[in-house]
Amino acid sequence: MKKLIAGNWKMNGDLASNEALVKAMLADIGTPSCNVALCSPALYLGQLQSLLKGSPIAWGSQDVSAQEKGAFTGEISATMLRDFECRYAIVGHSERRQYHGETDEAVATKAQRALNAGITPIVCVGETLAQREANETEAVVKRQLAAVIHAVGHCISEIVVAYEPVWAIGTGKTATPEQAQQVHAVLRAQIAAASEHPERVQILYGGSMNAANAASLLSQPDIDGGLIGGASLKAADFLQIVRAAG
Ligand code: PEP
Numbered sequence: 001m002k003k004l005i006a007g008n009w010k011m012n013g014d015l016a017s018n019e020a021l022v023k024a025m026l027a028d029i030g031t032p033s034c035n036v037a038l039c040s041p042a043l044y045l046g047q048l049q050s051l052l053k054g055s056p057i058a059w060g061s062q063d064v065s066a067q068e069k070g071a072f073t074g075e076i077s078a079t080m081l082r083d084f085e086c087r088y089a090i091v092g093h094s095e096r097r098q099y100h101g102e103t104d105e106a107v108a109t110k111a112q113r114a115l116n117a118g119i120t121p122i123v124c125v126g127e128t129l130a131q132r133e134a135n136e137t138e139a140v141v142k143r144q145l146a147a148v149i150h151a152v153g154h155c156i157s158e159i160v161v162a163y164e165p166v167w168a169i170g171t172g173k174t175a176t177p178e179q180a181q182q183v184h185a186v187l188r189a190q191i192a193a194a195s196e197h198p199e200r201v202q203i204l205y206g207g208s209m210n211a212a213n214a215a216s217l218l219s220q221p222d223i224d225g226g227l228i229g230g231a232s233l234k235a236a237d238f239l240q241i242v243r244a245a246g
Helices: 015-028 042-052 078-083 094-099 104-116 129-133 137-158 177-194 214-218 235-244
Strands: 004-008 035-039 057-061 088-091 120-125 160-163 202-206 225-228
Touching: 004 088, 004 160, 004 202, 004 235, 015 042, 015 057, 015 235, 035 088, 042 057, 078 104, 088 104, 104 120, 104 137, 120 137, 129 137, 137 177, 160 177, 177 202, 177 214, 214 225, 214 235, 225 235
Parallel strands: 004 035, 004 225, 035 057, 057 088, 088 120, 120 160, 160 202, 202 225
Antiparallel strands: none
16 A cells, blocks of 8 residues: 555645645655645645646645535535545644544544545544543544544545644654554554555654654554644655655
8 A cells, every 4th residue: 555645734834835845746756656645724725736737746624514515604625626626624623622523423523524425534543632642542543533433434435534632743752663653553553444455544643743754754564654733834845745655
């Protein structure tokens, strides 16, 4: 299975800087041997569509509504994302769980909405520092993934999972390759028990992955790629991670 390197720009960028960043990536990316994607704020998905169409880089959103359509002011539906040819939608990022109160069930519904629209959800799971210190890591990530398995049933083979320890996101503290691998193996086993095609499911690591530490994380047997925040805002750093995945 090819690895996947997905950038999460979060709430960064503007028309001019996005264009410069994407053009710098396209100028240097060549023919990557892994899958590559960029997830921008929803407002810029049209811009990514015109800059990236026909290129080796796919694009996606950072969220999707749990609702199908209707009176949900400010929400963006999965079918709207499909209009802009999004290949991926991040769901359940820890910043959405933390700042927007997204529950495991809401995240699972979002994953289902994306799948219904033909979009691959990148489902984020991960423990806080307090949960890790209380030895709850496995229980937390299994509970988060179980909600999605319950909602999407056999379609679980069509999702991407991202293990993102909350304490490692944007902090410069990366999980060691061994710490990450341990959790990835747990998630792999959970998917294997629920899926008819577990070999299709990519499990990404996210949390301060950068040009310097990517190769050792990506060499772990159950780490199938990366979800990259800060380092996806710099073309050279992002491309070094892409190359480390090749
Ligand atoms: C993320 O937001 O998904 C992430 C992994 O961020 P960072 O790489 O900046 O830690």
